[in-house]
Amino acid sequence: MIQEIFTHRSIRSYKDIPVPEEVLDRVLSAGIRASNTGNMQIYSFVVTTDKKIKEALSPCHMNQPMVRQAPVIITVCADIRRFSQWCKQRGAHPEYDNFLWFVNGVIDSVLASQNISLAAESEGLGICYLGTTTYAADQIIEVLNLPQGVIPVTTIVMGYPDVVPPLTDRLPLQGVIHKERYHDYTPSEIDEIWQEKEASEETKNLIQVNDLDNLALIFTERRYKGEDNKLFSRNYFETLKSQGFFNQ
Amino acid sequence: MIQEIFTHRSIRSYKDIPVPEEVLDRVLSAGIRASNTGNMQIYSFVVTTDKKIKEALSPCHMNQPMVRQAPVIITVCADIRRFSQWCKQRGAHPEYDNFLWFVNGVIDSVLASQNISLAAESEGLGICYLGTTTYAADQIIEVLNLPQGVIPVTTIVMGYPDVVPPLTDRLPLQGVIHKERYHDYTPSEIDEIWQEKEASEETKNLIQVNDLDNLALIFTERRYKGEDNKLFSRNYFETLKSQGFFNQ
Numbered sequence: 310m311i312q313e314i315f316t317h318r319s320i321r322s323y324k325d326i327p328v329p330e331e332v333l334d335r336v337l338s339a340g341i342r343a344s345n346t347g348n349m350q351i352y353s354f355v356v357t358t359d360k361k362i363k364e365a366l367s368p369c370h371m372n373q374p375m376v377r378q379a380p381v382i383i384t385v386c387a388d389i390r391r392f393s394q395w396c397k398q399r400g401a402h403p404e405y406d407n408f409l410w411f412v413n414g415v416i417d418s419v420l421a422s423q424n425i426s427l428a429a430e431s432e433g434l435g436i437c438y439l440g441t442t443t444y445a446a447d448q449i450i451e452v453l454n455l456p457q458g459v460i461p462v463t464t465i466v467m468g469y470p471d472v473v474p475p476l477t478d479r480l481p482l483q484g485v486i487h488k489e490r491y492h493d494y495t496p497s498e499i500d501e502i503w504q505e506k507e508a509s510e511e512t513k514n515l516i517q518v519n520d521l522d523n524l525a526l527i528f529t530e531r532r533y534k535g536e537d538n539k540l541f542s543r544n545y546f547e548t549l550k551s552q553g554f555f556n557q
Numbered sequence: 558m559i560q561e562i563f564t565h566r567s568i569r570s571y572k573d574i575p576v577p578e579e580v581l582d583r584v585l586s587a588g589i590r591a592s593n594t595g596n597m598q599i600y601s602f603v604v605t606t607d608k609k610i611k612e613a614l615s616p617c618h619m620n621q622p623m624v625r626q627a628p629v630i631i632t633v634c635a636d637i638r639r640f641s642q643w644c645k646q647r648g649a650h651p652e653y654d655n656f657l658w659f660v661n662g663v664i665d666s667v668l669a670s671q672n673i674s675l676a677a678e679s680e681g682l683g684i685c686y687l688g689t690t691t692y693a694a695d696q697i698i699e700v701l702n703l704p705q706g707v708i709p710v711t712t713i714v715m716g717y718p719d720v721v722p723p724l725t726d727r728l729p730l731q732g733v734i735h736k737e738r739y740h741d742y743t744p745s746e747i748d749e750i751w752q753e754k755e756a757s758e759e760t761k762n763l764i765q766v767n768d769l770d771n772l773a774l775i776f777t778e779r780r781y782k783g784e785d786n787k788l789f790s791r792n793y794f795e796t797l798k799s800q801g802f803f804n805q
Contacts, residue, residue, distance in 0.1 A: 313559060314676060334730065339563070347780055347781060348725055350727065354733060391733075403777055409691060409786050410786065412663065416710070416711055423672065431558055453735075453739050482585060485598055486601070489606070524647070525643060525647035525651075529650055533595060542657040557791055
């Protein structure tokens, strides 16, 4: 059993201690051992420790304090550029500038990211993924000088944990598994799957603090609202096109 | 150090031994411990062991023999359906049927997948990811009865390894890392990054077998050709739209 998998929590507060270069190298080496499409390694890791660049990245991530506070920010990018450049230098004609290879690049980036995260945790580091990476990808591209053929997919902030929160809950395992084929959910199955989460003290507190009737409304009216979802969807899709991942 | 990360190889030949249910449960439990957007768990794992359904899945994956041979096939799907259904049952108005949530769903599916894979390896199992999942996603949808709001992202075949191949090579770590910002590659840097791979016996054999001038041409003219890339791009993008991930 890999302990790190079962004890993982997202760390949002870090000690003011740098990550030694040899530790960071071991952690990043774990990333490139992950499975990847055709062993083409169509990803790049941009590793930012410079204070000024972290400050420039901060507004791209809705000014979450950990972007300035964590010693290391790894922006994980799908990268068809390096591979395509190599092909061209060998007289080959690469055609990876399309949606399939965007998806392949995202998958390979994320497989590598999870290896990096677990390896970091095995070194006593903590991490947090930033889902905001896709919200303002165009701004991240400017800050990090990402050229055509490169697009940010996710970000890992990393450092020695200051505050370690409790494990977060999950839906019951059977609620996300389908045996043999997909079996659609009945209303009572949905109720059952969410029962424990909805009955928790944490949920009750959230409902009170947000002054709403139930947990679902906290998601749809506060955390992930329709207008934001649509705006970010259009922005990221435009960025994908302008970075050269939609020539088909 | 997590040994499984550094000893991982894709297993393409499996023993005819089923995976005990309690082992599979532990492995899948590892999946749901991964970080995920808003702890919304917008993924589903379709776990197929039935011979007939595996046979029906086989042509969706270009008839790779391991789809029939491996005892367990896990089709990992982005799933906004379950969460949206819950929202509706609570009188909330979910708007996750757009491109942002497709990308979030892919990222969360793949983070869970890598936990599943590493946990499987820690149990003595072997795995292989099937990149073909995006090629014929529409056919997989039919075989597995995937409804609106659910799209296959990747597939893990799993079982006890029969043949364990050697570790595959990787580009030098420094070739995929960028310090602080992205630094574009010069032609000589590209040459240097690929030097060892191009000089290997494996590459020399591949070039001979394929009767081509260099390794890059094996990718562009044999393995991942432009016309296929474009066809699969259009197909997967159409599937994404028809499954309800592009209302923006």
